[in-house]
Amino acid sequence: MDPVSTILELLFSVEAIILIFVIIILRGSIIFVPQNRAWIIERFGKYQSTKEAGLNFIIPFIDRVAANRSLKEQATDVPSQSAITRDNISLVVDGVLYFRVLDPYKATYGVDDYVFAVTQLAQTTMRSELGKMELDKTFEERDLLNTNIVAAINAASDPWGIQVLRYEIKDIVPPNSVMEAMEAQMKAERVKRAQILESEGDRQAAINVAEGKKQAQVLAAEAEKTEQILKAEGEAKAIIAVAEAQADALKKVGEAANTDEGQKAIQLDLATKAISAKEAIAKESSVVLLPDNATDASSLVAQGMSIINTLNSKKSS
Numbered sequence: 001m002d003p004v005s006t007i008l009e010l011l012f013s014v015e016a017i018i019l020i021f022v023i024i025i026l027r028g029s030i031i032f033v034p035q036n037r038a039w040i041i042e043r044f045g046k047y048q049s050t051k052e053a054g055l056n057f058i059i060p061f062i063d064r065v066a067a068n069r070s071l072k073e074q075a076t077d078v079p080s081q082s083a084i085t086r087d088n089i090s091l092v093v094d095g096v097l098y099f100r101v102l103d104p105y106k107a108t109y110g111v112d113d114y115v116f117a118v119t120q121l122a123q124t125t126m127r128s129e130l131g132k133m134e135l136d137k138t139f140e141e142r143d144l145l146n147t148n149i150v151a152a153i154n155a156a157s158d159p160w161g162i163q164v165l166r167y168e169i170k171d172i173v174p175p176n177s178v179m180e181a182m183e184a185q186m187k188a189e190r191v192k193r194a195q196i197l198e199s200e201g202d203r204q205a206a207i208n209v210a211e212g213k214k215q216a217q218v219l220a221a222e223a224e225k226t227e228q229i230l231k232a233e234g235e236a237k238a239i240i241a242v243a244e245a246q247a248d249a250l251k252k253v254g255e256a257a258n259t260d261e262g263q264k265a266i267q268l269d270l271a272t273k274a275i276s277a278k279e280a281i282a283k284e285s286s287v288v289l290l291p292d293n294a295t296d297a298s299s300l301v302a303q304g305m306s307i308i309n310t311l312n313s314k315k316s317s
Contacts, residue, residue, distance in 0.1 A: 015207030031224040038104035041066040073165060076115055078122050080171075083130040085138060091130065092173040097122045097153075098165045106161025114160050118153065122167060125152045135174065142169055158301055 032055060033039050039051040043063050051058075058064075080094040099108045099118055111117045129148050130138060138145065146167050152162045 025060050028059050031056050031058060036071045038069045038101075039065050040069065040104055040108050042066040047105065049111065067104070067108040069101050069107055071101055071104070073098060073100045074115075078119055078126070078167075078224070081123050081127065083127040085130055085133060085135050087134045088281070089135045090175060091135075091138065091176055092171075093126060093130065093169060094171055095122070095126065095167055095169045096165050098163065099157075100163055101161060102163045103161030106159060111160045114162055115158075117160060118157055118162055119166065121153050121156055122149065122164075123299055124171075125149050125156075126167075128152070138172055192272065261278055 012187070033051050033053050033226050035053045037053060039056075040216065041048045041051055041058055042064050043059070048063060075096055075098050078095045078097050081095050083091050085091060097119065101114070107114045126149055129145055129152070133141070133145065146169060149167045150164050153167070157164065191258075
C-alpha cells in the first residue's frame with residue numbers, strides 16, 4: 001500500500017474523530033431550560049449556578065444537572081389525621097395544600113424532600129391549630145383556621161424556599177356520638193325557632209286585631225260625632241228657616257194690615273175665630289148667653305176675643 005495514502009487515511013480518521021468529539025462537547029455544553037423550571041448545576045459535586053428558562057451553557061463532563069425544580073404552583077393532598085379540639089373532641093381532618101418553590105437552591109439543599117416536608121408540617125400545624133379551638137368554632141371559622149395554618153407553615157418553611165399560598169380543609173368528621181348530639185341540638189334549635197315564630201305570629205295577630213278594634217271604635221265615634229254635628233246643624237238651619245218664614249209671614253201680614261182690604265180681612269178672620277170659639281163654648285156648656293148686639297160684626301169680634309181669652313185662661317189654669 002502506498003504510504004502517502006495510508007497517511008491521508010489516518011489524517012481523515014483523526015479529523016473525523018475530532019469533529020465527532022467537538023459535536024459531542026457542543027451538544028453537552030448547550031442546555032435548554034423549559035419555562036417555569038429551574039435547573040440546579042453542580043461542578044465537581046458542588047453547587048455552581050441555577051439555570052432559568054431559555055438557552056444556557058455548561059461545561060461538559062464537569063458540570064451536571066443536579067436537580068430540576070418546577071416553579072409552578074403545586075397542589076398536594078394532606079392525608080386524613082386525628083386531631084383533638086380544645087374541648088377534648090377527637091376529629092378526623094384532611095385537606096389540600098397549595099404551594100410553590102420560590103428559591104430552587106433552598107428547595108434543593110435546604111431539605112431532602114420539600115413536598116414531604118411541607119405536607120408533614122401542614123399536618124402538625126393543623127393539629128396544633130385545631131387544639132386551640134372548640135368544636136363549634138372549627139365548623140364556623142374555617143377561613144380563620146386556614147389562614148392561621150398558612151401563616152404558621154410559611155414561617156417554618158422559609159428556610160426551604162417554599163411559599164404556601166393557601167390551605168383548604170376538605171372534611172371535618174367528628175365521632176358518631178358527637179354527630180348524633182349535634183343533630184339533636186339542631187333539631188331542638190329548629191323546633192325552638194318554629195315555636196318562637198309561631199308565638200310571634202300569634203302576638204302580631206292579636207296586636208292587629210286590637211288595633212283593628214281600636215280603629216273601628218275611633219271611626220264609629222267620629223262618625224257618631226259627625227252625625228250629631230250634622231243633625232244639630234240641620235235642626236238649627238230648620239229653626240232658622242221656620243223663624244225666617246214666620247217673620248216673613250208676619251211682615252207680609254203687617255204690610256197687608258195697613259190697607260183697607262187687610263183690615264177687612266183681619267176682621268173677617270177674627271169674626272170666624274169668634275164664631276169657632278162660641279161653638280167650642282157651646283160644646284162645653286149647654287147654656288150660652290149672647291148680648292143684644294151680638295149680630296154686629298164688631299161686637300162679634302170683641303165677644304170672640306173675650307171668649308178666646310176666657311178659654312185660654314181656663315186651659316192655663
